Amino acid sequence: MNDLSYYILQLADDALILGHQNSEWCGHGPILEQDVAITNISLDLIGQARNFYQYAAKLINESSTTSFHLQNGLEVSEDTLAYLRDSRDFRNNLLVEQPNGDWAKTILRQFFFSTYQYYLYQQLKSSTDNQLSAIAEKSLKEVNYHLRWSSEWVIRLGDGSEESRQRMLAATDDLWTYTGELFYPTEYEQRLPGEVIPVDIKSLKLKWEEKIRTVFDEATLPYPVNAFMQTGGKEGRHTEHLGYILAEMQYMQRTYPNSEW
Amino acid sequence: MTTHQLNKETVYSYLTEVKDPEIPVLSVIDLGIVRDVILSGDDEIEIIITPTYSGCPALDAMATSIRIMLSTLGFKKIKITQTLSPAWTTDWISEEGKRKLKEYGIAPPNPSQQVCQEKLFVPNEAIQCPHCSSWHTHRVSEFGSTPCKSLYVCEDCKEPFDYFKCH
Numbered sequence: 001m002n003d004l005s006y007y008i009l010q011l012a013d014d015a016l017i018l019g020h021q022n023s024e025w026c027g028h029g030p031i032l033e034q035d036v037a038i039t040n041i042s043l044d045l046i047g048q049a050r051n052f053y054q055y056a057a058k059l060i061n062e063s064s065t066t067s068f069h070l071q072n073g074l075e076v077s078e079d080t081l082a083y084l085r086d087s088r089d090f091r092n093n094l095l096v097e098q099p100n101g102d103w104a105k106t107i108l109r110q111f112f113f114s115t116y117q118y119y120l121y122q123q124l125k126s127s128t129d130n131q132l133s134a135i136a137e138k139s140l141k142e143v144n145y146h147l148r149w150s151s152e153w154v155i156r157l158g159d160g161s162e163e164s165r166q167r168m169l170a171a172t173d174d175l176w177t178y179t180g181e182l183f184y185p186t187e188y189e190q191r192l193p194g195e196v197i198p199v200d201i202k203s204l205k206l207k208w209e210e211k212i213r214t215v216f217d218e219a220t221l222p223y224p225v226n227a228f229m230q231t232g233g234k235e236g237r238h239t240e241h242l243g244y245i246l247a248e249m250q251y252m253q254r255t256y257p258n259s260e261w
Numbered sequence: 262m263t264t265h266q267l268n269k270e271t272v273y274s275y276l277t278e279v280k281d282p283e284i285p286v287l288s289v290i291d292l293g294i295v296r297d298v299i300l301s302g303d304d305e306i307e308i309i310i311t312p313t314y315s316g317c318p319a320l321d322a323m324a325t326s327i328r329i330m331l332s333t334l335g336f337k338k339i340k341i342t343q344t345l346s347p348a349w350t351t352d353w354i355s356e357e358g359k360r361k362l363k364e365y366g367i368a369p370p371n372p373s374q375q376v377c378q379e380k381l382f383v384p385n386e387a388i389q390c391p392h393c394s395s396w397h398t399h400r401v402s403e404f405g406s407t408p409c410k411s412l413y414v415c416e417d418c419k420e421p422f423d424y425f426k427c428h
Contacts, residue, residue, distance in 0.1 A: 033402035040404040047316025134346035138315055141348055151381050
């Protein structure tokens with residue numbers, strides 16, 4: 001598998017894992033309208049993941065050098081990529097696999113990630129790879145909603161009651177250490193040709209920090225100072241949470257292979 | 262019917278019979294998701310479609326309905342291709358589609374330049390109640406029963422309603 005396929009899988013895995021986690025709020029949201037909102041965001045993210053997986057599957061199947069050990073000679077598809085890989089093969093950022101926690105934690109995780117996706121897709125839109133540029137352009141319109149919605153909630157909770165503020169502070173403590181990884185390029189990311197992946201990780205980081213700072217200021221939340229950042233997710237070294245997520249998500253396909261509904 | 266009588270326009274007119282399963286008054290043509298029809302040979306056809314939102318589950322259902330419709334018209338080789346670019350926008354919903362949405366009780370989308378922006382806590386768009394035509398309405402949630410809608414309520418007739426949000 002080549003660097004580009006790895007990178008597309010990283011984009012897909014991020015969207016799928018966060019989409020799956022958000023979907024667990026379905027029927028449990030704090031109020032009906034926000035339950036509907038978070039599950040709509042799930043749907044968008046899983047849709048984006050499907051577009052990336054379909055494209056990764058096509059590249060993998062076309063590549064003659066592929067040694068994709070899980071597939072027993074079968075063609076790789078969006079479903080085999082989502083349901084039949086193990087946690088070491090998942091390349092998502094650690095941030096998206098962190099547990100839902102309370103509403104504040106889910107909101108903050110979404111806000112950190114949507115901000116990242118928003119600026120990432122803006123850059124990816126100008127890729128010379130037509131399919132990647134199309135997926136980025138399409139997804140960006142959806143992420144715009146996610147970012148606005150999650151930003152407003154960070155402000156509402158941070159500058160809300162004493163209880164909501166405490167919960168936002170606790171969520172920030174839990175999640176901040178997983179945000180650095182978004183901007184540490186892996187070796188395969190560094191090898192990607194600039195015209196195909198026109199992502200300037202330095203400017204991406206600056207824009208992300210600026211947005212977080214603006215919203216945190218408005219939310220009267222202190223911008224965190226923490227030098228230590230966890231990494232490893234993009235290279236398959238995950239926190240213990242991913243295993244549980246995959247066990248739940250992949251159970252049906254692994255128990256009843258090739259089942260459809 | 263033999264397919265060689267069919268030209269592009271006829272195919273388009275048949276496709277107006279294929280409805281969105283979530284909003285059954287709208288056809289795939291009204292929605293603007295059919296981007297092209299390519300006739301190549303007597304019984305071969307390719308339809309290019311684009312999703313409204315990336316995760317919209319109605320797209321697969323609509324692709325299946327299109328396939329069934331075309332096979333009843335005599336096409337043997339039917340290819341349905343999904344394209345993502347240019348990205349779908351509510352500006353592609355036909356005027357007739359917007360009228361049908363309103364009659365069905367869903368407020369039709371405003372032109373897209375009005376709202377697709379980054380700013381936070383922007384005032385609600387002025388949306389007319391599809392039931393009593395009052396402008397005295399407010400947004401309950403930016404997200405609704407499907408990805409393409411948001412929830413509003415009318416302060417005059419007190420009815421909640423869906424707004425087909427601009428995208």
